[in-house]
């Protein structure tokens with residue numbers, strides 16, 4: 001093979017790109033991974049990891065604030081944002097070093113620089129050409145804005161800026177009640193800010209089962225997080241001390257700053273994709289169920305394609321592509337079977353279909369809601385919430401929806417139940433450890449199987 005020629009050339013070193021690189025290298029393929037910034041991409045440097053570090057710091061602040069109800073006397077003196085950032089950055093840094101070590105250990109050729117697809121089998125990086133028997137596009141996504149809404153990075157910010165704040169704002173308007181908006185709202189409230197979420201749709205986390213959205217809304221209301229649902233953003237004006245936001249119903253809100261969390265758009269402009277024959281739609285690269293684009297031997301994965309924008313989806317798509325290239329038998333991803341977690345306080349977690357979608361698909365469905373009030377560990381944690389099961393009439397469980405502290409850790413079991421198409425009676429036979437929150441999942445299945453324990 002000529003110099004700079006590889007079995008696989010991957011453009012973008014985020015979750016999708018590096019997962020593909022690692023698996024391809026493991027399968028004996030020669031791999032070049034091209035990254036303009038830092039391996040790890042959005043998830044490690046501007047997404048999953050930093051937000052979860054902030055959420056953990058927020059949980060500690062809440063713990064101090066609420067300590068008295070546990071008989072512990074602690075006072076919250078304040079939030080030292082540079083200190084919080086130091087902890088967050090140190091966490092990222094440890095993981096980043098680990099990832100860099102893996103790139104070397106897997107013998108992936110790492111190319112630092114801005115890449116462009118110049119032919120269906122050729123990526124150019126600042127003057128040098130990298131030829132690939134296969135090309136994988138994994139250039140990810142960036143925060144979107146609304147038409148005419150200018151992000152200034154100071155008072156009108158995106159999640160990228162929000163992760164770099166050196167102070168806690170005294171008040172924030174969060175535009176968008178999806179996962180990212182809700183997570184930042186949760187953090188800032190715990191840090192002491194006055195928070196209002198504006199969401200055009202009728203509910204927070206609108207992709208979740210309506211019951212989960214309503215529970216989250218109730219919990220946020222109790223926490224003092226305000227929200228405007230079914231109300232549209234009309235415009236924003238910068239003021240002396242911050243921003244003034246007007247809404248469709250005429251209401252005006254003022255705050256120190258506004259976080260724009262209205263979604264993320266694909267990074268595909270100016271990268272030569274269309275010119276090379278790769279079909280796109282509103283910037284997203286169009287792929288089939290095996291992540292193959294319209295050009296033979298060119299694949300695309302992660303946030304760049306119109307599937308769920310989640311790191312673990314990027315990992316799975318990267319691995320799927322690497323295995324196909326290596327000739328390993330693969331099956332397409334069942335996107336309904338991918339677990340989804342919103343890491344706010346309380347957390348929201350789900351897998352499978354919402355009740356509404358299950359009704360659309362199966363007609364008749366049965367549901368069961370198990371209140372965490374009956375779960376010992378949840379009572380110890382003083383968390384409220386529920387586990388909701390959606391079952392195809394007389395068939396397997398097709399949707400699991402949870403709200404409560406740390407339920408994100410429980411959804412992996414939900415994923416097994418969903419993906420194995422387990423019947424409630426089969427799950428009911430599994431003995432869950434007491435007292436854990438996982439028991440709530442077991443007890444919900446016991447109840448659905450007609451053998452309720454701690455419920456009437």
Ligand code: FAD
Nearest residue numbers: 012014015016036041042043047115140302303309310311
């Ligand atoms: P990215 O991670 O965006 O990586 C793309 C890479 O390509 C980048 O490193 C970029 O520098 C590089 N690149 C782009 N163009 C070029 C070019 N021309 N040349 C060279 N390199 C290029 N997901 C979860 O599963 N769990 C979470 O808790 C979670 N929390 C999140 C919180 C926030 C605030 C955000 C913003 C996202 C969160 N996500 C979460 C989503 C997750 O981060 C993304 O789904 C994931 O990072 C997508 O991976 P990717 O590889 O497709 O793209």
